[in-house]
Amino acid sequence: MWLFKSRRRNTSFALLIAAILVISYLGYSLIDDMYETVYDSLPSFKENSVKLAANDKAIKVLIVAYYRSGSTLTGSLFDDNPVAFYSFEPLYPLYLHTIAKGYPVKYFNGTVRECPDKLREDETMATEILSAIYSCRFQDFDVATATKQLCNSVSKSILDFCHCVLQKKGNLEMVPQDCFPAYYQRCAQAKYRVVKSVRVGMDVAKQLIQQYPEVKVIHLLRDPRAMFCSNNFGANCVVDVLTVEAFCRRITKDFKERQLLEREYPSSFKEVIFEDLVADPVGVAKDIYSFVNSRLPDYMAKLLLEKTHSKSDGPYGTRRENSTATAYKWTKIIGQRTITMINSHCSELIKHGKFPQIITEKDLRGFRIPQRPFKE
Structure with missing residues (x-):
């Protein structure tokens, strides 16, 4: 049962949260090393054949925020809701890992893209990542987004996924096969799919609305x-x-x-x-x-x-x-x-x-x- 009841507290959940926080501090370098180890040896990945229902009615929300703007509290309005799929800063690896370090962008299916060096290219790639979240297409994630950012946040929606990725150690090529299915199910069943980011602006919001007219944008000031x-x-x-x-x-x-x-x-x-x-x-x-x-x-x-x-x-x-x-x-x-x-x-x-x-x-x-x- 993946639904969390916010009013209940139990020891196992508290321990899991504590473990994730420790991993966030100590595990980042571990994930970084894992990423580098398999970076040039990822096999091709057959896309998930499971599709969302044609009448998918999940409510898609984008929180456009800024550093120290109160975005964590605002995001918790959905993160604490057990029927929400909440993505905390999913663009962190794109901007602070891939672009900052000049890495090419590697995908699980073997595709490689040059590191974006123009603002418009950044925005296009950011839109692609957010679109993948809203449609639960995790096979479209690049390796860094799937394995670095998600496992360095404490969003309740991804705790099981984090645990799965960390168990892969040097075998990140197994992440799509072993970790994506449960992650997809969590996303597909959610009433709300919410992204909170301090790294997007209205240009990206516009692109998403053009793609998903039902997206609701909360602009936090x-x-x-x-x-x-x-x-x-x-x-x-x-x-x-x-x-x-x-x-x-x-x-x-x-x-x-x-x-x-x-x-x-x-x-x-x-x-x-x-x-x-x-x-x-x-x-x-x-x-x-x-x-x-x-x-x-x-x-x-x-x-x-x-x-x-x-x-x-x-x-x-x-x-x-x-x-x-x-x-x-x-x-x-x-x-x-x-x-x-x-x-x-x-x-x-x-x-x-x-x-x-x-x-x-x-x-x-x-x-x-x-x-x-x-x-x-």
Whole structure:
């Protein structure tokens, strides 16, 4: 039985989670070595003959997010749902392994493609990977995507698959035959197929909607000052001007492109402000599920309230004692230089998100957390 019941806790599951986390830390190099060992000796692979039903009605969701934007908590709205197939950062190996290291792209059927060196080629390959997830065509994954990224995430949907891949050690050529079938079944039976990525923009979202008109795109935004201070755990949120400029330019470009796409696809996009989610977690979660033509399960609402009002599980976790206070922690540590820099390069994003106007450090004295979400 592959369905997880979020309300139940059992020792075996806890141990499995712990094992996956250890593997995420120690096992990455193991998988990397395995990948290199078999890279040039993969045999051809006969594609899975099993096809999805012609009337496949799974709800396809893409969460377009940014680093430290609250995407892990937002993604957990589906990851914690036992009828969802949730893919956590599936493009990690494409951008940080294949492209960063200049590797060619190797597939299980023996096909080899040159490492993409242009943005359009990157986007095309990213779209192919996400399309394979939405249609459960895992035989279309390149070797790195199948064996590196998936086994370095903690998505509940892929725990069994991770365990299977790790058992293959130096025999990654057996992954399609031995590991894909159960993975495919998990995907094919899911009510929701959800991808969360901080590595795609609206260009990829547009390509996916053209291919799958039913795809629902959640665009997650957060105050840029909070994102930079969350990324920088030291005092005063010291950031680099080039990083700030590029980061905010990318996000601003995305929300402007999304606004244009909404004219053509009015029911395909939903903007979510992270500060709204932490201020009213159940209300915003209900809106998100309504957007994908569903209803937030009662037990999910209860779990979400627990997460936003419980002991923290670390900077990359989803639990906070007071999630609203955590979201505005940046106001206590940001310095004047960073305030000026971010205001200069991120003014359109700050205005668009209706984030508090902070000009000088004096504006932070006696700062009060604003009431969100704003009423229309």
